[in-house]
Structure formats: structure tokens, C-alpha cells
Amino acid sequence: MTVLKHSFATLGVREEIVRALAEDGKEHPFAIQELTMPLALAGDDLIGQARTGMGKTLAFGVPLLNSITTDTERPLTGAPRALIVVPTRELCLQVHGDLSGAAKYLRVGDRALSVVPIYGGRPYEAQIEALQKGADVVVGTPGRLLDLANQGHLQLGGLSVLVLDEADEMLDLGFLPDIERILRLTPDSRQAMLFSATMPDPIITLARTFMNQPTHIRAEAPHSAATHDTTEQFAYRAHAMDKVEMVSRILQANGRGATMIFTRTKRTAQKVSDELAERGFKVGAVHGDLGQGAREKALKSFRTGEIDVLVATDVAARGIDIDDITHVINYQCPDDEQAYVHRIGRTGRAGKTGIAVTLVDWDEMAKWTAIDKALALDCPDPAETYSSSPHLYEELNIPTEVKGTVGGPKKQAPRRPARDEAGADSATEKPRTRNRQRQRTRGAAKAGTGHVETTTESTGPDSSEAQDGQADNAGGEAGPAGRRRRRRPRKPADAAPGASVNAG
DNA sequence: AAAAAAG
Numbered sequence: 001m002t003v004l005k006h007s008f009a010t011l012g013v014r015e016e017i018v019r020a021l022a023e024d025g026k027e028h029p030f031a032i033q034e035l036t037m038p039l040a041l042a043g044d045d046l047i048g049q050a051r052t053g054m055g056k057t058l059a060f061g062v063p064l065l066n067s068i069t070t071d072t073e074r075p076l077t078g079a080p081r082a083l084i085v086v087p088t089r090e091l092c093l094q095v096h097g098d099l100s101g102a103a104k105y106l107r108v109g110d111r112a113l114s115v116v117p118i119y120g121g122r123p124y125e126a127q128i129e130a131l132q133k134g135a136d137v138v139v140g141t142p143g144r145l146l147d148l149a150n151q152g153h154l155q156l157g158g159l160s161v162l163v164l165d166e167a168d169e170m171l172d173l174g175f176l177p178d179i180e181r182i183l184r185l186t187p188d189s190r191q192a193m194l195f196s197a198t199m200p201d202p203i204i205t206l207a208r209t210f211m212n213q214p215t216h217i218r219a220e221a222p223h224s225a226a227t228h229d230t231t232e233q234f235a236y237r238a239h240a241m242d243k244v245e246m247v248s249r250i251l252q253a254n255g256r257g258a259t260m261i262f263t264r265t266k267r268t269a270q271k272v273s274d275e276l277a278e279r280g281f282k283v284g285a286v287h288g289d290l291g292q293g294a295r296e297k298a299l300k301s302f303r304t305g306e307i308d309v310l311v312a313t314d315v316a317a318r319g320i321d322i323d324d325i326t327h328v329i330n331y332q333c334p335d336d337e338q339a340y341v342h343r344i345g346r347t348g349r350a351g352k353t354g355i356a357v358t359l360v361d362w363d364e365m366a367k368w369t370a371i372d373k374a375l376a377l378d379c380p381d382p383a384e385t386y387s388s389s390p391h392l393y394e395e396l397n398i399p400t401e402v403k404g405t406v407g408g409p410k411k412q413a414p415r416r417p418a419r420d421e422a423g424a425d426s427a428t429e430k431p432r433t434r435n436r437q438r439q440r441t442r443g444a445a446k447a448g449t450g451h452v453e454t455t456t457e458s459t460g461p462d463s464s465e466a467q468d469g470q471a472d473n474a475g476g477e478a479g480p481a482g483r484r485r486r487r488r489p490r491k492p493a494d495a496a497p498g499a500s501v502n503a504g
Numbered sequence: 505a506a507a508a509a510a511g
Contacts, residue, residue, distance in 0.1 A: 087508065120510055143510040174508060265506065288508065314507055335506075 011037045013066055016105035021062070024101055030055030030350075032219040037063055040193060045211040047167070047204065048195045050219035051228060052345025053321065056195045060084070060163045061099045064193075068136060068160055069106050069113065076108045078134025080154070082161040085182060087169045089119040089141055089292060090299055091319040095165060096139045108136065118154070120144040121292030128153045142170075142178035149185055156185040166318045167194035168203045168338065183210055197345060198226060198338040226341045226375060231348035231356055233377060235368060238359040243331055244275050246359060250329065251281055251309060257326030258302065261311045262343045263287075264332040272331055273311040283309040286316050317343045325349075328356045333364035337374040 008018045008029055021027075029037070032050035039046050040063035050056055061084075068081040084099075086092050096117040106113040116130045118140035127144070131153050138145070138154070148154040162183075164170045170179050192211045208214060227233065238246055251259060263269040266287040273285035284298030284307045295315075302310040303322055310316070311331075317339060325347045334340040340358075347354025360368045371377070 089509085141509060143508090147510050169508085174506095178509070317507095 006034055008033075008062065012041060013037070013062055014070065016069075016107075017062060017065055017102055020102050020104050021058075026058070030059070030219070032056055032217070033059040033062065035217050035219060036060070039215055039217070040064070040191075041067060043067070043191050045192045045214040046194070047199060047207060047211075047214050047216045048193065048219075049199050049217065050197065051226065052197045052342060053228075053349025054219060055350070056197070057095055057098045057165070057319075057321075058102065060165075060193045060195055061095075061102055064137070064161050064163065065099065065103050065106060065113070067191075069108070071160070074160065076113070076136050077158070078108075078114070078136065079158045080131075080135050080138045080156060081158060082137045082163070083145075083156060083159055083182075083186070084137070084139045084163040084165055085142060085145065085170060085179065086139065086165045087141070087175065087318060088315050089121055090286070090295065090316065091165070092117050092119040092139050092141050093296070094319065094321060099137060099139065103137070108134075113137070115139065118144050118148060120147075121295075124148075142175060142182060146178060146181055149182075156182070157187060159186045159190045161191045161193065162186050163193045163195065165195055167196045167207065168198050168200060169196070169318060171203050171206055198341055200338070226337070227344060227356075228348040228354070230351065231344060231354040233344065233356045233358075235358045235360055235372070235377075237365075238361050240361040240363075243359050243361070244272060247272070247329055247331060248276065248279055248281075250327065250357065251276070254308075254327060258305070258308045258310075258322065258324055259327040259329060260316070260325055260343075260346050261309065261329045261331050262317060262334065263311065263313055264335070266313055268332060269311050269313050276309060276311070281309050282307040283311060286310060286312040288313065288315055314339055314343070317346075320346060321349065322346065323349075324352075326354060328354065330356070330358040333358060333360055333367045334371065335367065337371045340371050340375065 006029060007027060008021055009015070011029060011034065013021075030050070031054065032048055033055050036046065036048050036059040040060065048056060048059055050059070064082050064084075068076060074081075084095060086095055096115055100115045103113045103115055108114075111134070113136050114130075114134050115137040116127070116135035116139070118127050118131075118138055120141055120143050128148065128151075131138075131148065145154060149156060164179070169175065192214070194207055194211070194214070204216070236246070247261060261272060263272060266289040269285050269287040270289065273283050276283040284301050286295050286298050290298075298307070298310065299316070299320070301307045314334070317334075319342075328344045328347045330340070330343060334343055344354070344356035347356060358368065
């Protein structure tokens with residue numbers, strides 16, 4: 001594998017942006033950023049796909065900022081020239097922060113280039129004022145964007161660039177009507193860029209109906225796994241009533257690592273958060289029943305380390321980028337494989353290692369089986385041991401410590417409980433462990449340190465069938481992200497010890 | 505069916 005060590009400057013990014021990125025420690029582009037840059041700068045429509053945590057925001061953000069500040073035929077006027085639509089308010093704030101950072105040295109005449117967040121749950125006044133003062137780039141959630149557009153405060157007729165972040169989510173049923181309304185307000189000539197880690201075929205087909213000959217860019221081979229080699233994945237069968245206890249035990253042994261816990265419902269998120277707080281954990285919650293202030297406060301506390309446990313619904317499943325989340329726990333099984341991929345993608349970002357644990361109760365078995373199959377996770381079936389013991393957590397043996405980033409010391413696999421080895425309890429429970437993809441020194445690691453390989457990310461038995469990292473215009477051959485099996489030897493019996501949750 | 509997103 002050839003390592004190409006490019007810089008943003010050699011990709012044609014202007015000096016102000018290069019300098020801002022460098023000050024933030026970003027010297028070398030990630031694979032998706034490098035692949036996207038030439039096409040995006042040329043004004044092409046594109047669909048960009050890269051795994052979670054691999055730099056998609058700047059993959060559209062940098063060329064977008066570069067284009068609108070470099071187009072001498074259309075100098076910036078203060079009317080929005082680029083619009084980025086995102087699915088949640090918190091992601092809106094994060095993307096706004098990322099773009100503002102990259103744009104901090106860009107100027108329009110005698111003023112700074114303006115990036116404005118437009119999202120719900122907050123008063124209108126400040127947002128309207130910001131638009132009136134001049135907004136070159138707008139980042140927003142659909143409802144408030146349409147609201148302000150309908151009120152005449154947001155003018156989208158002058159857009160050069162439209163981005164749908166988490167595009168498959170934005171084009172899903174819940175959001176589609178709003179997105180169609182937004183699209184109608186934008187000029188036909190605008191460049192459209194769609195980004196996500198997950199892009200089901202039907203969504204791509206739908207996207208093509210409003211895009212102009214989009215190029216589909218993938219930072220990995222079309223058939224590579226959707227999740228990271230560097231994230232160890234576990235599924236445990238669990239009685240619903242035991243789940244808080246199981247989570248507690250994982251957290252207790254978890255040292256300083258931050259943990260995100262996902263639930264399916266807002267009520268459960270609040271309940272789990274409350275119960276963990278009662279048990280003394282420094283925990284916060286983010287879900288749609290909370291006021292916007294509380295949501296942002298919880299997320300901020302989690303970012304700063306003031307709290308180290310965050311319980312959330314899928315509102316926080318996508319895009320949220322927080323350093324050093326070592327564990328993701330699916331307290332309730334996600335609805336589909338996309339949700340699973342995005343949830344566990346909160347850990348193991350940018351080449352770091354992570355641990356993902358999914359607790360599966362009886363009602364969730366079918367859902368879990370479908371996810372396992374769709375992603376070819378190859379987990380043992382939790383149903384095998386479902387009815388045996390109400391106290392499975394006694395035998396939980398989930399690694400509670402992340403052993404360092406890739407390239408560092410070898411991560412160890414969890415050990416099966418001693419009594420399993422002794423055979424005493426073998427009929428009751430085995431930890432439903434799954435040590436996925438042990439070969440972990442490949443692309444993710446390199447990309448994580450900012451390098452780019454011509455063969456990016458994972459390889460695998462079938463990687464040769466595609467030109468890794470090559471754009472393709474044909475489309476259609478992508479296939480669901482993981483129908484094929486990627487079997488690899490599993491050796492649960494002689495797996496190495498991990499830190500014990502219950503001290504043995 | 506739930507969550508998200510306007511209020």
C-alpha cells in the first residue's frame with residue numbers, strides 16, 4: 001500500500017484555510033477529504049461516503065469555503081451562498097463550530113466571512129439578526145430553516161452550494177418532505193453534496209433524482225465493513241430489568257473513559273440517566289423531551305469531561321464528535337443497521353479504538369438478528385442463552401479499558417469467565433463476545449494520523465474487486481453495506497483476559 | 505413504533 005502524504009495546500013486549498021486547519025492540528029487530509037477535494041472544487045455534484053469519525057465535515061466544509069471565497073465572478077454579498085442541512089440541533093452547532101474554525105481567517109472585504117447556525121428550540125431574534133447582518137454560510141435544521149425562509153428572513157435563491165449532512169437520514173421519510181421544500185427554494189444550478197457513513201441503495205436512487213450526475217465517492221472499498229476494525233463489538237443477551245445493573249458494572253470498572261448509552265425512547269433515556277445518577281455516576285441526558293438549554297448543557301458537560309456518562313436517544317447517534325469516548329452501550333437495540341453503525345460510531349473515531357456493547361432482551365432479538373445479519377457481524381445468537389439466567393451480569397466480562405490507539409499496545413480480547421472454562425456454568429451463559437476484525441493496523445490507523453492511502457481503510461477478502469477509494473459514476477453496484485460475510489476465526493475459549501467488571 | 509424537526 002502506497003502512502004500518499006498530501007497536504008491541504010497541495011490540494012489547492014487557500015492559505016487562510018490551510019493556516020486555520022494547521023492551527024487546529026489538521027495538517028493532512030483524511031481519505032474522504034482528499035478524494036472529495038478536486039471534484040468538489042470543480043463544482044461537481046457528489047455523494048461522499050466514509051466511515052464514522054473519518055472527517056466528512058471538512059470533506060465538504062473546506063472545498064465549500066474555498067469555492068465561495070474564490071469565485072471572482074460571484075463575490076460574496078452577505079446573502080447565503082452555501083447551506084448545510086443537518087438532522088439535529090446539536091449537530092448543527094458542531095458543524096457550525098467546525099466550519100467557523102476553518103473559516104476564521106477568511107475575509108469578505110472588510111468583514112469576516114460569516115457562518116450562521118439556524119436551528120429550533122432557541123429564540124428567533126438572534127438568528128434573524130445574524131441573517132440580516134450577512135450570512136455567507138448557513139448551517140441549519142430543516143424546521144427552523146423553512147420557518148425563517150417562509151418569514152422572508154432567509155433567502156436561498158442565491159445558493160451556490162447545498163450540502164445534506166447525514167444525507168440518508170435527511171432523505172428518510174421523517175425528513176423528506178422538509179428537504180423537498182428546501183430544495184424547491186434553491187436554484188437549479190447549485191452544487192449538491194451529500195454525505196453520510198451509510199447510504200442505502202434506495203436513498204442513492206432517490207438522491208440522483210435531484211442531483212446533477214453525481215459522483216459517488218467512497219473512502220473505502222464498496223464492500224468494506226461499515227464499522228471500524230478498531231471498535232470491538234459485543235452483544236449480550238439481557239433481561240430488561242437487569243440492564244441498569246449491567247450498565248453500572250461496566251461503568252464502575254470503566255476508569256476515566258467516557259461512555260455513551262443509547263436508548264430507543266426518550267422516557268427510557270431519562271429513566272436510565274436518573275437511575276445512574278442515583279447510583280452516583282456523573283451522568284447527563286440528551287433527548288427530545290428536554291429543553292434545548294438542558295440538551296446543550298448535558299452535551300457540553302460531556303465534552304468537557306464534567307460528566308463521563310451520557311444517556312441519549314438517537315438524537316445523538318449521528319455526527320456528534322467527542323474525543324475519547326471509549327465505550328458505547330446500546331441499552332436498547334437500535335432499530336436498524338444504519339442506526340447501529342452511527343451509534344457505535346461515536347467511539348473508535350479517527351483511528352482510535354473503542355468498545356461497543358449491545359444489550360439485547362427478548363423483545364429485541366429479532367431486531368438484533370437482522371442487524372447482525374445485515375452487517376455480517378457474525379455474533380453468536382444471544383437467544384441461545386436467553387432464558388437461562390437472570391443474572392448474566394455476574395459473568396459480564398467486557399473490556400473496560402481501551403488499550404490505546406492503533407499502533408499502540410495490542411488490544412486484548414475479553415476473557416470468558418473462569419467458570420465457563422471450568423465448564424461448570426457452560427450451559428448457562430457465555431458472554432456474547434465478538435471480536436471483530438482483529439487485523440487492525442491498516443488504513444484506519446494511517447488515516448487517523450492524517451495520512452491517506454491509495455487503498456484506504458479496510459481491505460478484506462473482496463477488496464480487490466473494487467478500486468479502493470476510487471470515485472465511480474456508475475452507481476448501483478454498491479450493494480448494501482455488508483451482505484457478504486467476512487468470517488474470521490473466532491477463538492472465544494482462549495481469548496485473553498480483559499479487565500474484569502466484577503473483579504472475577 | 506420511535507425519534508427527529510417549528511411552536
